[in-house]
Amino acid sequence: MKIFFDSILNVSVPDPDDARRRRLLNILMLGNVIAALFGLLAIIIANLVAQKFSESDAQVLLGGIVIITLGIMGIYQINRRVSGRWAALLYLLLLTLIFTFTDSPAQLSNGRSLFLYTLPIAISSLILLPEASFLFATIGGGIVAGLALSINQPVNFFSIIGFFMLALVSWLSARSLETALKDLRAINANLDQEVLDRTRALTASLERERIEAGRNQAILNSIADGVIVFDKNWNAILANPAVKGMLSMPLELIVNKNFRDLIEHPRLASQSRSLLYAMIEHDTQPVGFRIIWGEKTLSVSAAQVYNTRGENIGTVTVFRDFTREAEVEKLKSTFVAIVSHELRTPLNAVLGYAEMFKEAVYGPMNDKQVNMADRIMKNTQRLLGLINDLLDQAQMEAGKLTIHNAPLRPAELLDTLHGLMDKTASDKRLRLTSEIDDELPETLLGDSARLQQILVNLVTNAIKFTDQGEVRVRFLRTDDTKWGIGVEDTGQGIPEADLPYIFDTFRQVEGATTRVHGGFGLGLAIVKQLVNLMSGDIKVASQLNTGTTFTITLPLVIP
Amino acid sequence: MSELALIIEDDEDLANIFAEAMRGVGYEVEHIADGKLAQERLKNGNIPFIILLDMHLPHVSGGDLLAEIKHNKNYSTTTLVITTADARMGDLYRDQADFVLVKPISFVQLRDLTSRLKPR
Numbered sequence: 001m002k003i004f005f006d007s008i009l010n011v012s013v014p015d016p017d018d019a020r021r022r023r024l025l026n027i028l029m030l031g032n033v034i035a036a037l038f039g040l041l042a043i044i045i046a047n048l049v050a051q052k053f054s055e056s057d058a059q060v061l062l063g064g065i066v067i068i069t070l071g072i073m074g075i076y077q078i079n080r081r082v083s084g085r086w087a088a089l090l091y092l093l094l095l096t097l098i099f100t101f102t103d104s105p106a107q108l109s110n111g112r113s114l115f116l117y118t119l120p121i122a123i124s125s126l127i128l129l130p131e132a133s134f135l136f137a138t139i140g141g142g143i144v145a146g147l148a149l150s151i152n153q154p155v156n157f158f159s160i161i162g163f164f165m166l167a168l169v170s171w172l173s174a175r176s177l178e179t180a181l182k183d184l185r186a187i188n189a190n191l192d193q194e195v196l197d198r199t200r201a202l203t204a205s206l207e208r209e210r211i212e213a214g215r216n217q218a219i220l221n222s223i224a225d226g227v228i229v230f231d232k233n234w235n236a237i238l239a240n241p242a243v244k245g246m247l248s249m250p251l252e253l254i255v256n257k258n259f260r261d262l263i264e265h266p267r268l269a270s271q272s273r274s275l276l277y278a279m280i281e282h283d284t285q286p287v288g289f290r291i292i293w294g295e296k297t298l299s300v301s302a303a304q305v306y307n308t309r310g311e312n313i314g315t316v317t318v319f320r321d322f323t324r325e326a327e328v329e330k331l332k333s334t335f336v337a338i339v340s341h342e343l344r345t346p347l348n349a350v351l352g353y354a355e356m357f358k359e360a361v362y363g364p365m366n367d368k369q370v371n372m373a374d375r376i377m378k379n380t381q382r383l384l385g386l387i388n389d390l391l392d393q394a395q396m397e398a399g400k401l402t403i404h405n406a407p408l409r410p411a412e413l414l415d416t417l418h419g420l421m422d423k424t425a426s427d428k429r430l431r432l433t434s435e436i437d438d439e440l441p442e443t444l445l446g447d448s449a450r451l452q453q454i455l456v457n458l459v460t461n462a463i464k465f466t467d468q469g470e471v472r473v474r475f476l477r478t479d480d481t482k483w484g485i486g487v488e489d490t491g492q493g494i495p496e497a498d499l500p501y502i503f504d505t506f507r508q509v510e511g512a513t514t515r516v517h518g519g520f521g522l523g524l525a526i527v528k529q530l531v532n533l534m535s536g537d538i539k540v541a542s543q544l545n546t547g548t549t550f551t552i553t554l555p556l557v558i559p
Numbered sequence: 560m561s562e563l564a565l566i567i568e569d570d571e572d573l574a575n576i577f578a579e580a581m582r583g584v585g586y587e588v589e590h591i592a593d594g595k596l597a598q599e600r601l602k603n604g605n606i607p608f609i610i611l612l613d614m615h616l617p618h619v620s621g622g623d624l625l626a627e628i629k630h631n632k633n634y635s636t637t638t639l640v641i642t643t644a645d646a647r648m649g650d651l652y653r654d655q656a657d658f659v660l661v662k663p664i665s666f667v668q669l670r671d672l673t674s675r676l677k678p679r
Contacts, residue, residue, distance in 0.1 A: 341615060341644050344663060349572035351665065356576065
C-alpha cells in the first residue's frame with residue numbers, strides 16, 4: 001500500500017527540496033481528487049434522497065468536479081514530467097479560480113468564504129516558494145477587492161492586510177523550515193562523510209594490523225630461537241615452531257598451558273627446574289642461564305613486557321639451543337685438563353733429567369755439558385711458563401678460572417716472590433727490593449696462588465725489560481677499603497702510543513721485542529683478567545728510558 | 560739402615576728422577592706405578608718412612624689412596640708428600656699432607672727436601 005502511494009506521489013529528482021515540494025503537491029492534489037469524488041457521491045445521494053439540486057445546478061457542480069479532476073490530472077502530469085514549480089503555480093491558480101466560483105461575490109469578498117483565499121497563500125509558501133505567499137496574498141487581495149467593487153461594496157482592507165500578514169508568517173515559517181532542512185541535510189552529509197572516513201580508516205588500520213601481524217608471525221616462525229610469550233600469570237599465549245624442536249614436544253602441550261606444568265616435565269633436570277622456578281618467582285630475572293632439557297642444553301633469557309602504563313603484562317622467554325656450544329666447552333675444558341697433565345709431565349721429566357746432568361748424578365760433567373744442561377732447563381722452564389699461560393688463558397675464556405679467597409699474609413707473598421725471582425734478578429745484575437706499608441694488616445683475604453702468579457708475571461716482565469737498576473715491589477694501603485701492589489722498574493719504558501694495548505691478548509710492544517725477550521705476550525693479559533676477577537684494577541705509567549710502574553688496586557677485606 | 564721411600568707415580572720418567580733424587584740422599588726406594596697395586600701394597604708390607612703420592616693414577620685415584628693412608632694408624636708417623644700437576648688440587652690437599660709439591664718438581668728441590676726430612 002505504502003509502495004503504491006509512494007509510486008504515485010513521489011517524483012524522483014536529484015534536488016531533495018524539489019522532490020519534497022512535488023510530493024507535497026501530489027498529496028494535496030490526491031486529497032482534492034478524493035474530496036471531489038466524495039462531493040460527487042454526496043450530490044448523487046442528495047439527489048436520490050431529496051431531489052435537492054435542480055438539474056442545472058447538478059450539471060454545474062458535476063462540470064466543476066470534472067474540470068477540477070481533469071485540471072488536476074494535467075497538473076499531475078506536469079508535476080511528474082516537466083516542472084514542480086510550474087505545476088504548483090498552475091495548481092494554486094486553479095485553486096484560486098475554483099474558489100472564486102464556489103460562492104457569491106458578496107460572501108467571497110466580505111463573508112463566510114473570505115478565508116478560502118488564505119489557503120493558496122499558506123500552501124504556496126510550502127509547494128512553490130516561500131516568497132510565493134506574497135504573490136498569492138496579492139492575487140487573493142486583488143480578487144477580493146475586485147469582487148467587492150463589482151458589487152459596489154467597500155473593499156475589506158483589513159482582510160487584505162490579514163492576507164499579507166499570513167503571507168509574511170507563511171514565508172517566515174517556510175523559509176525557516178527550508179533552512180532547517182538544508183542544515184539537517186548538511187549535517188547528514190557530514191555525518192555520512194564522517195562515517196565513510198572512519199570506515200576507511202578502520203579498514204586501513206585493520207589491513208595494516210593484519211600485515212604487521214603476518215610479518216611478526218613470519219619473523220617469529222623463521223627465527224631459530226624458541227620464543228614463548230607468557231601472560232603475567234605465566235600462561236603461555238604464544239610459541240613459535242622452533243620451540244617444538246627444542247623441547248621435543250608439540251606446541252599444543254605448550255600454548256595455553258601454564259609454565260609451571262612445563263617446568264614439572266620429567267625431561268627437565270632438577271637443578272634447571274629450580275632455576276626456572278627462580279625465574280618465574282622473582283620480578284628481576286637473570287640475564288641468561290642454562291638449563292638441561294633431556295639431551296639438550298638450552299640457554300634461557302627472559303624479558304618482561306610492559307604496557308604503555310608501565311604495568312607488567314607478561315614475559316617473553318627466548319630459548320636457544322646451546323647443546324653444541326656446551327659440548328665444545330666441555331671438550332675444551334677436558335682438553336685443557338689433558339694438556340695440563342700430558343704436557344707438563346714430560347716437560348717435568350726433561351727438566352729433571354737436565355737437572356740430574358747438571359748435578360752430575362751419574363758422574364762428573366765438564367763445564368760445557370753443565371752449561372748445556374742449564375740451557376735445556378731454562379728453555380724447558382720457558383716452555384712450561386708458556387703452557388701455563390695458555391692454559392690460564394683457555395680457562396679464562398671458558399670462564400673456568402675462579403678466584404678462591406682465603407686469609408693470607410702479604411709478607412709471605414713477598415718472601416715467596418724473593419725465593420722465586422731473586423736469582424733471575426741477580427743473574428741480570430738487578431736489585432729486587434720489596435716493602436710493605438705499615439698500615440697494611442698482617443693478614444687479609446685474597447687468592448694467594450693467583451696473587452703470586454700476578455707478582456711473578458709482573459716482576460718477570462720488569463726484569464725482562466730492565467737492563468740496569470732495580471725492580472721495586474711495594475704493598476700499599478690505599479684507603480680503608482683498598483690495598484695496592486706497585487711494581488716499578490728502571491727499564492726501557494713503553495712508548496706512549498703502545499700503552500693502551502699492552503693488556504691485550506697476544507700483544508707485545510713492537511714485533512721485534514718478542515724475538516729478543518721471548519714469550520707470546522699473554523702475561524699482562526692474564527694479569528689484567530686475574531685482577532678483574534678479583535674486582536680490582538690495574539694501571540700502567542711509563543716513561544721511555546726511565547722506567548715503568550704497574551699499580552694494582554684491590555678491595556681490602558680483613559678476615 | 561736406610562729409610563724406605565715409597566714412590567707412587569704412574570710416569571716412569573718422573574718416578575725415575577724422584578727415585579734418583581731420594582736414593583742420592585740415602586733412601587731405599589720402592590716404586591709403584593698403578594693405583595690398584597699401590598692399594599694392595601699399602602695394606603701389606605713394610606711401613607715406609609716417606610710416601611710420595613701422585614694424585615693422578617690409573618685404576619685407583621690418589622685421593623682414594625690418601626684417604627686410606629690417613630685412616631690407617633700404621634701410617635701415622637709416615638711423612639706424606641703429595642705430588643700433582645694441578646695447583647688447585649694441590650691447594651685442596653694441603654691440609655691433609657705434610658707437603659704438597661706442584662709439578663714441575665725440580666730434582667734439586669725434591670733432593671733437598673727429602674734430605675732435610677731424613678733423620679740424622
